[in-house]
Amino acid sequence: MSFTLRLSLCFLALSLSLISPGLVQSQSVPNRPTSSEINDLAASLLRAASEQEQERLLARNPGLMNSSLLAALKALADPFSLKGDYAQALRISQLAVRIAEKIEDQVGMGNALSDLGFIYNLQNRQDEALDCLQKSLAIFEKTADEKGKTRALFRIGLTHESQGRFEQALEYYDKSLAISLKTEDRNTTALIFNNMGNVHYSLGRYELGLELLQKSRALSEELNNKKTLDLALNNIAVYYNDHGRYAEALECLQKCVNILEEMGSAGAKLDLAIRLSNIGIVYKQYGRADQALAYYGRSLKIYEELESKHEMPNVLNNIGVAYKSLGLYEQALEWLQKSLQLFEEQKRKRGVATSLNNIGDAYRLQGRYDQALEPLLKSLRLREKNNDSVGITRSLNNLGGLYRDQGRYEEMLEVSRRSASLAEEINAREELWSAQEHIGKALRELGQPAEARRHFLASIATIESMRHDVTGGGQQQQSFLENKLSPWRGLIALLVSQKEYAEALNFAERSKARALLDTLQAGRSSLRQSLSQQERQSEEEQRLRRVSLNSQLTGELQRDKPDPSRVAELKSSLEKARLDFEAFETSLYVSHQELKVNRGEASIIKTEELAALLPDARSALLEYVVTDEATYLFVVTKPLGQTAAAIKVFTIPIKQTDLAKQIESFRQRLSERNLGIRVPARKLYDLLVKPAQSLLSGKYSLVIAPDDRLWELPFQALLDEQDRYLIERSAVSYAPSLTVLREMMARSDKRRAEAAPSTLLALGNPLIGKETVERARLSMRDEKLSPLPEAEAEVRALGRLYGARRSKVYIGAEAREDRLKAEAGQARILHFATHGVLNNAAPLYSYLALARGDKNEDGLLEAWELMQLDLKADLAVLSACETARGRTSAGEGVIGLTWALFVAGTPATVVSQWEVESASARDLMLGFHRQLRAPRAAGKLTKAECLRRAAIRLMKNPETNHPFYWAGFVLVGDGR
Numbered sequence: 020m021s022f023t024l025r026l027s028l029c030f031l032a033l034s035l036s037l038i039s040p041g042l043v044q045s046q047s048v049p050n051r052p053t054s055s056e057i058n059d060l061a062a063s064l065l066r067a068a069s070e071q072e073q074e075r076l077l078a079r080n081p082g083l084m085n086s087s088l089l090a091a092l093k094a095l096a097d098p099f100s101l102k103g104d105y106a107q108a109l110r111i112s113q114l115a116v117r118i119a120e121k122i123e124d125q126v127g128m129g130n131a132l133s134d135l136g137f138i139y140n141l142q143n144r145q146d147e148a149l150d151c152l153q154k155s156l157a158i159f160e161k162t163a164d165e166k167g168k169t170r171a172l173f174r175i176g177l178t179h180e181s182q183g184r185f186e187q188a189l190e191y192y193d194k195s196l197a198i199s200l201k202t203e204d205r206n207t208t209a210l211i212f213n214n215m216g217n218v219h220y221s222l223g224r225y226e227l228g229l230e231l232l233q234k235s236r237a238l239s240e241e242l243n244n245k246k247t248l249d250l251a252l253n254n255i256a257v258y259y260n261d262h263g264r265y266a267e268a269l270e271c272l273q274k275c276v277n278i279l280e281e282m283g284s285a286g287a288k289l290d291l292a293i294r295l296s297n298i299g300i301v302y303k304q305y306g307r308a309d310q311a312l313a314y315y316g317r318s319l320k321i322y323e324e325l326e327s328k329h330e331m332p333n334v335l336n337n338i339g340v341a342y343k344s345l346g347l348y349e350q351a352l353e354w355l356q357k358s359l360q361l362f363e364e365q366k367r368k369r370g371v372a373t374s375l376n377n378i379g380d381a382y383r384l385q386g387r388y389d390q391a392l393e394p395l396l397k398s399l400r401l402r403e404k405n406n407d408s409v410g411i412t413r414s415l416n417n418l419g420g421l422y423r424d425q426g427r428y429e430e431m432l433e434v435s436r437r438s439a440s441l442a443e444e445i446n447a448r449e450e451l452w453s454a455q456e457h458i459g460k461a462l463r464e465l466g467q468p469a470e471a472r473r474h475f476l477a478s479i480a481t482i483e484s485m486r487h488d489v490t491g492g493g494q495q496q497q498s499f500l501e502n503k504l505s506p507w508r509g510l511i512a513l514l515v516s517q518k519e520y521a522e523a524l525n526f527a528e529r530s531k532a533r534a535l536l537d538t539l540q541a542g543r544s545s546l547r548q549s550l551s552q553q554e555r556q557s558e559e560e561q562r563l564r565r566v567s568l569n570s571q572l573t574g575e576l577q578r579d580k581p582d583p584s585r586v587a588e589l590k591s592s593l594e595k596a597r598l599d600f601e602a603f604e605t606s607l608y609v610s611h612q613e614l615k616v617n618r619g620e621a622s623i624i625k626t627e628e629l630a631a632l633l634p635d636a637r638s639a640l641l642e643y644v645v646t647d648e649a650t651y652l653f654v655v656t657k658p659l660g661q662t663a664a665a666i667k668v669f670t671i672p673i674k675q676t677d678l679a680k681q682i683e684s685f686r687q688r689l690s691e692r693n694l695g696i697r698v699p700a701r702k703l704y705d706l707l708v709k710p711a712q713s714l715l716s717g718k719y720s721l722v723i724a725p726d727d728r729l730w731e732l733p734f735q736a737l738l739d740e741q742d743r744y745l746i747e748r749s750a751v752s753y754a755p756s757l758t759v760l761r762e763m764m765a766r767s768d769k770r771r772a773e774a775a776p777s778t779l780l781a782l783g784n785p786l787i788g789k790e791t792v793e794r795a796r797l798s799m800r801d802e803k804l805s806p807l808p809e810a811e812a813e814v815r816a817l818g819r820l821y822g823a824r825r826s827k828v829y830i831g832a833e834a835r836e837d838r839l840k841a842e843a844g845q846a847r848i849l850h851f852a853t854h855g856v857l858n859n860a861a862p863l864y865s866y867l868a869l870a871r872g873d874k875n876e877d878g879l880l881e882a883w884e885l886m887q888l889d890l891k892a893d894l895a896v897l898s899a900c901e902t903a904r905g906r907t908s909a910g911e912g913v914i915g916l917t918w919a920l921f922v923a924g925t926p927a928t929v930v931s932q933w934e935v936e937s938a939s940a941r942d943l944m945l946g947f948h949r950q951l952r953a954p955r956a957a958g959k960l961t962k963a964e965c966l967r968r969a970a971i972r973l974m975k976n977p978e979t980n981h982p983f984y985w986a987g988f989v990l991v992g993d994g995r
Contacts, residue, residue: 057083061091064114065107073114077121089115089127093134101289103328103365105142112138129158129167133174140178141329143366148178169198169207177214183369183405185218192218209238209247217254223408223445229258246287249278253294256301261409262448262485265301272298285325292321296334299341306501308341315341332361336374343377344502348385355381369410372401376414383421391421412442412450419457432461452481456506463513471513478506479529486533504530508646515651520666521626524653527644528623531724531756535921539762561600568593624758629664632760633657634995638720640757641711645727647675654711655757656718669710679728681706686731690933692983697738700982704737708745720963721749722994724756733932735970736986744982746970750963752994755921763926763993770847770893770926777893779826780846783807783814785834785853785870785878809941810852813898816945817850820952835872836880843888849895849925852944855916865915867897882919890924894962897930898944917991927962927992939984943969947988963994 060076060083067073077084092115099108112135119127136151152175159167176191192215199207212235220228232255239248252271259268272294279291299314315338322331339354355378362370379395382388395418402410415438422431439454441447455478462471482503507530514523568589632640633656640655650671655664685699707729708715715721723734730753735746745751754760784807811830818828827846829838834853843849854868863883871878897916920928929947931940946969950960960968966988973985 056080057085057087057091061088061095064092065095065111070114077118084118084122086124086127089119089124089131092118093130096134096138098285100138100141101286102326103330104326105138105329108138109135109142125158125162126164126167129155129162129164129171132158133167133171136178137174140174140181143181143368145178145182149175152178165198165202166204166207169195169202169204172198173207173211173214180214180218180221183221183407185222185406188218189215205238205242206244206247209235209242209244209251212238213247213251213254216251220254220258221408223447225258225262225446229255232258245278245282249275249290249294252278253297256297260297260301260304265305268301269298272301288321289325289327289330292318292325292327292334293330295321296330296337299337303337303341303344308344311341312338328361329365332358332365332367332370332374335361336370336377339374339381340377343381343384346384348381351381352378368401368405369407372398372405372407372410372414375401376410376417380417380420383417383424386424388421388425395421408441408445409447409450412438412445412447412454415441416450416453416457419454419461423457423460426464428461428464431457432465435461448481448485452478452485452503452506455481456509459506459513460509463509468513468517472510475506475510475513479510479526482506500530500533508644511644511651512646512649515668515670520653520668523651523668524642524655524666525623525626527642527651527653528756528758530644531726532759535755535918536759536762539759539921557603561596561603564596568596622758624761626666627663628761629655629666629757630657630662632722632757632764633664634720636660637718638722639715639718640722640724641708642724642757643707643726643729645675645678645729649673650675650678650707650726650729652707652711654714656714667711667714671706671710673706675727682728682732686933689733689736689983689986692981694981696736696982697742700736700738700744701742703732704739704745707732708734708737709740712740715749719749720961720994721745721751722754722760723751724754724760731932733982733986733989735967735989736982744974744986746967746986747974750961750967750994752963752990752992754992755918759921760993763921764995766924766926767893767993767995770891777821777825777847778845779817779821779828779848779850780839780842781814781817781826781828781850781852782834782839782869783828783830783850783852784811785830785868786832807853807937809937810898813852813941813944814850817948820945820948832870832872834870836869836876836878837873839869839880840884840888843890843892845891847891847893849890849892850898850944850948851896852898852941855897855931863915863919867916882916885916885919886922888923890920892925893927895920895925895928896944896947897928898940921992925992927990927994929962929966929988929990931987932989933983933987935987936984939973939979940988942979943973943985943988946972961995963990966990 060080063076064073067076092111096108096111096115099105099111112131115131116128116135119131132151132155136148136155139145139148139151152171156168156171156175158164159171172191172195176188176195179185179191180188192211196208196211196215199205199211212231216228216231216235218228219225219231232251236248236251236255239245239251252275256268256271256275259265259271275294276291276298279287279294295314296318299311299318302308302310302314315334318334319331319338321327322334335354335358339351339358341351342348342354343351355374359371359374359378362374375394375398379391379393379398382391382394395414399411399414399418402414415434419431419435419438422428422434435454435457439451439458442451442454455474459471459474459478462468462474482500486500507526511523511526511530514520514526629640636657636659638657640653642653642655644651644653650673652669652671654667654669656667657664681699681703685696685703687693688696688699721734725732735744735751737745739745739748754763814828814830818826827842829835851867856866856868863886864881866879866881869878869880917928917930947966950965950968951962953960970985970988973979979985
């Protein structure tokens, strides 16, 4: 089971735990007394060491015992409730009950008992809570206090709801609603709609629950009741999140944040922490654990400032789950154990079940199976006792994963079928696809391939239906499938075992580069063309805000004695501005539903189209699929004399983790220019290429579609059985998928038909100002942007090679960011000879360093900015360090500068896989361009072949024959 699924339970728990109480309290608080004597007495009573001392204080001040004193005591109790100090809140409320009894104030007694019952409920002392609330209700019935009755009934319902007794909760909410409608108390009606919506949602009546929540939202908006509006929006976000409509969930939650920041009260600040945590949960569902942790951190900081104990275990649990998704299991367990301890201290059974479930799964992922079983079973029992349907499916799915890892397939099948049945009954799609996939895996291992295939297909169909509902552009889409690819991989393994190779390749393609393909087919400029003038203005304001904060931060750091608090404040503001921009962009896609792509219906390449990707029988396509237990190599060739392509598949028996280690070790040796490179180069060739050697003999062109960490492997530097590097016998290019390659080739063909001249735009060795250096240092941990004289020589030489009429070359202060943005759209070849900096945490903020120029630019051309350009270039060359790298996204490939250039319209890019040496990079780039420009009787060489020849020239030079110097640059996209 995917870890993110368990988060939505915590998300829902957050929305139920403190949502209603805050509003109920605000409805029952009378005007605060203005008498300083009453306030002083209330404060003295709070400081009293014992009940006896309180009684002595009251005896000395009989004239101050009145309803105003009760109100003053309540005002003192509320902050303790907010921060989870229920012992103090309880002590004050018990005192209020005694005072109301002494002065025979029936209304005061009813209110005090109601508040006391509410605090008992927060302490999970439900029997005492119900006793107080029933007494409160009896008083209000006797005094015919309709508002008091409404509040008491509501709180009785809330007490039942908090214990999972949902039908009893609805009974009391219905009674409360009837009175609020009769008395035309519309604010209370809006609140009751909210909680009734929650209960119906918990019972699996999703559409009815959403309908009631929407009623609460509409009525709150009409009444300008911001507090209830915040609650309704939050709970509507729960619905959207659980149904995979993440962008809409984020939009609702961002509105909550705006409301709460405007309110500014202590209670609003606590609710703000909850909403920030919920935003983190949605980003976690997106597969953006980095963003999630940023929001969880902001949430935790508020809880710590408010000393709020009640909500803290929720965010601790969420932080643990985020670390678990990043593979940092010990850190995850540390946070989860803290969460469990707090939940147990507070006797919150649902929270205990959630933390136990996550702890058990963390042990499973560490291979500590014996330790995993007990917390998983305990979590399941707690959830069954609480009638928590969604939680039960999650516990069952995690148990299924444990039984799979232990090889207990009969038990895996049993719990997974139970989970799928329940998930389908309550329409829990996140849980359903995982259960369906587990059934498929169990059946495959039990020798029932036909049934296994049916369940894999059902799991894929469920995910595709969710994907169709996801709103947003490339940045919002790219992570959706990252943690949901296992059904595709399970089906691929099954189909390969059945020798259904064409079908297996089809599903391999369906699992790769889907967000990129959607973006390409939808058109990169569609969003901007649809924006209103106001939206464009807001977008520009957001951009300028980031530029301004960058400048302020740089200025502060350049002072002789920077103010640490100011630096911290500006850094925090800059991070918030970035997060706000992503939320703003998401809201645009929600507002413009016409931009929605038919996701799940993308035109995946067909078997009969594969031959068109191969110019002749001397070419081959290699596509890899990396799974936990094995890697699959698909080889597509065009046999001599045939027009159709042939597909063969090889199973490489290596675990994903072991493959990653070998690749990392090889890259480490490359970066160190280690002379012992040949042994691992041969080993990786034997592992990944040699199985298909008979099919690849005589192939002069190889197009490789890697997967997972294979994107970081320079195949061109692997050594074959004759001790030759692969690039010595074949030109090598790369593609995110064969379907994307088809799209890139179609784009190239269209450009060629336009017959425009090969104009070059080259920028080299930009004059990087002090502000840009400081900005880069902030974003990439003291990144050094030193001058690059070889880069300047490189672009000057390119200018001479292409000629003045067909080239524009800018160096130093002229190599500006604003100039690039203005002129890039007219060039057919782009060449950047400057620093490129990778941002692994946020790959679309990786950048190329340029001269600043315009005051509205910061000199760092980030990947997300590249995506917004409308490029007509056939080729972009990024002659900089690590420009081929980015965050390796499961299914999507490498998210970074190359991905951004594809989206912007460039079908081929030459980029580097590691930190290159400046002089050899210059020689390689000049050699590449000379090959591109060289006149040939037999026609032009392909771009991939030009790069190969340039690399071999360096290889033959004794000073640069190590692969470090010539293997670092690769061509991604259409290599023709």
